[in-house]
Amino acid sequence: MGSGIGAAMAVKPDLKIELGKQGVFVTTISDLYNWGRKNSVWPMQFGLACCAIEMIATTMARYDLARFGAEVFRPSPRQADLMIISGTVTKKMAPQVVRLYNQMAEPKYVIAMGACAISGGPFKQGYNVLKGIDRYIPVDVHIPGCPPRPEALIHAFMTLQAKIDEQPLTGSERPRHLDAEAQGEFPIPVQGAHDLEPPVNRLVWPLPAPAVIGTDAENCG
């Protein structure tokens, strides 16, 4: 089998196409593995605000996200590998979002859908709104807009598929689920006296948080 993999990797694209016309298909383990993964990404069933309505529309007959292998949204994080953060993430909901993310099995991915999810959007100045879920969990694809249309979510989904397709199975660029040292579970923030604590997860948000007068700079969201 090892020599078969090597032979497939050495086949030139033109020859590969020509062989395909003859009914002989050659591939590599990584191509086959990634092809299976990218075409069976199942989203988790939850929405946070108005963007969720666009997400729901994406699954219905007009757009039909199932065409991409994303079948019925799963009601349990144990059965899902894609979290679509669709809507405003309030600081009250942020711990629940991180907890659900932690409960998902690897490999898992996140799409942050809409201005609210990626930055707080029109509510950015609100004391109660998180200024981007990427402060707590790693986001694979950001979708701008308020709200993004279903086409934008489909584009994000295809972007994620392309990302999965290109992942090498070995080396420093390998996906997290193939790296025993990589961390896939993060601290769940708690409601502190003035803000969420910690204000950001430094493992995924290395940028300095803006200072707020009257509080410790390290505790600012």
Ligand code: SF4
């Ligand atoms: S980005 Fe706009 S549409 Fe989406 S949740 Fe925020 S306010 Fe609603």
